[in-house]
Amino acid sequence: MVRVDVHVDPWSDPRPMRSPPELVKDIDLFLIAPASATTLARCAGGSAETLLAHCYLSFAGPVAFSPAMSPEMWKHPAVRANVARLVEFGACILPLGRGWSAAAGRFLNCSLCPYKEMWPRLKSLVAEHRAAQAATLASQEEPGPR
Numbered sequence: 001m002v003r004v005d006v007h008v009d010p011w012s013d014p015r016p017m018r019s020p021p022e023l024v025k026d027i028d029l030f031l032i033a034p035a036s037a038t039t040l041a042r043c044a045g046g047s048a049e050t051l052l053a054h055c056y057l058s059f060a061g062p063v064a065f066s067p068a069m070s071p072e073m074w075k076h077p078a079v080r081a082n083v084a085r086l087v088e089f090g091a092c093i094l095p096l097g098r099g100w101s102a103a104a105g106r107f108l109n110c111s112l113c114p115y116k117e118m119w120p121r122l123k124s125l126v127a128e129h130r131a132a133q134a135a136t137l138a139s140q141e142e143p144g145p146r
Helices: 020-024 037-045 051-058 071-075 077-088 115-141
Strands: 030-035 063-067 097-101 106-111
Touching: 020 051, 030 037, 030 051, 037 051, 037 063, 037 077, 063 077, 063 115, 071 077, 071 106
Parallel strands: 030 063
Antiparallel strands: 097 106
8 A cells, every 4th residue: 555665653663764755655554553532632723743643634535543542531522523523625524433441351342443344445436536537527627718
């Protein structure tokens, strides 16, 4: 899925650093998984203090977040407001998956969206984005009235 090296930390990565716009250039979809409450808040608030959030703010294509957090955090009004804001910006929020919670000692809906559910949604996002791009290009190429 990734055509270039993935940079995680600009401070410890020994390879030549590329700017966030360069890192997200020419990708089909920007998936943030797992998306913590902190990451959701940074992206919803427009904060570019991390490489991940900076890349999100630099990307103009389809974006999907796969949250992973405790059910209590997921239900908190601040998290719900951040999720709503990201949706307003056009992001896809994938549903929480069922997984083991070490803190609770049982299975809860607090994990990443299962791959089998995530993959079709991501493919659909990319297809919709490509169709919208094609329609935009076609409308720009149509000759105007003479």
